Amino acid sequence: MRKHLLAACAAAAATASRAAEAIRDPAAGWDRLWHEVIIDISILGVAFALITAWFVLRYRRRNPNEVGRAEKLTAAAAVGWTVIPMFVFMADDFFLAANGWQLWNAYRQPPAERIEIKLESGMYSWDYTYPNGVKAQNVLKVPAGKPVLLRMTSRDTIHSHFIPDFRVKEDSMPGRVTFMWFYPQKPGEHIVTCAEYCGIMHSYMVGKVVVVPEAEFAAWYAQEEKKLADGGRQTKKAGA
Ligand SMILES: [Cu+2]
Numbered sequence: 109m110r111k112h113l114l115a116a117c118a119a120a121a122a123t124a125s126r127a128a129e130a131i132r133d134p135a136a137g138w139d140r141l142w143h144e145v146i147i148d149i150s151i152l153g154v155a156f157a158l159i160t161a162w163f164v165l166r167y168r169r170r171n172p173n174e175v176g177r178a179e180k181l182t183a184a185a186a187v188g189w190t191v192i193p194m195f196v197f198m199a200d201d202f203f204l205a206a207n208g209w210q211l212w213n214a215y216r217q218p219p220a221e222r223i224e225i226k227l228e229s230g231m232y233s234w235d236y237t238y239p240n241g242v243k244a245q246n247v248l249k250v251p252a253g254k255p256v257l258l259r260m261t262s263r264d265t266i267h268s269h270f271i272p273d274f275r276v277k278e279d280s281m282p283g284r285v286t287f288m289w290f291y292p293q294k295p296g297e298h299i300v301t302c303a304e305y306c307g308i309m310h311s312y313m314v315g316k317v318v319v320v321p322e323a324e325f326a327a328w329y330a331q332e333e334k335k336l337a338d339g340g341r342q343t344k345k346a347g348a
Pocket residue numbers: 266267268302303304305306310313
């Protein structure tokens with residue numbers, strides 16, 4: 109009996125630790141928070157609109173000769189009318205801010221199991237370098253099911269690498285290395301755009317993230333690596 113209990117406990121602990129290790133997609137968290145904002149401001153908006161409508165009806169002019177009376181509120185009522193609505197708004201603001209803060213802190217701890225790609229931005233392109241040295245411009249091919257981290261810098265001015273579908277945006281700038289990460293889970297294409305005005309061609313600074321099945325990525329990756337090695341050999345031969 110005790111043995112069974114211990115085995116059950118061990119199994120439960122293993123499941124829990126696996127669940128903790130499972131990569132949490134920050135994009136889903138941002139979506140949840142955004143929905144929370146929409147729901148909260150809708151409820152507050154409707155509540156305050158109803159209170160206002162009630163006042164408008166309650167204190168309306170009933171005949172053309174009616175003259176209003178300027179009634180004085182007691183000190184307690186004046187404070188109550190100020191503090192209670194303010195408290196309702198602020199409580200929700202703090203709640204949302206705390207959730208956003210928590211999510212941001214979690215997002216800034218990228219998962220260890222990831223592919224890390226360097227990005228140098230410049231007027232007007234996104235230049236990616238994979239761990240094996242393969243380079244790509246404006247089209248970032250990545251495998252599905254693996255978190256992707258970009259270490260970013262810029263060769264000229266401030267750009268901002270924005271991938272709306274993955275809910276991530278981060279500045280890249282000269283003299284500093286910043287990072288962003290995202291978690292593409294299924295094959296597909298996602299637009300990349302510059303979100304920081306960087307010059308007259310800023311709006312043309314678009315690219316895409318192409319998510320492909322893992323096996324397809326591995327084949328492409330190896331092939332590009334081979335091309336790179338062959339190219340290097342040829343250049344050496346030409347130089348010799
Ligand atoms: Cu730019």
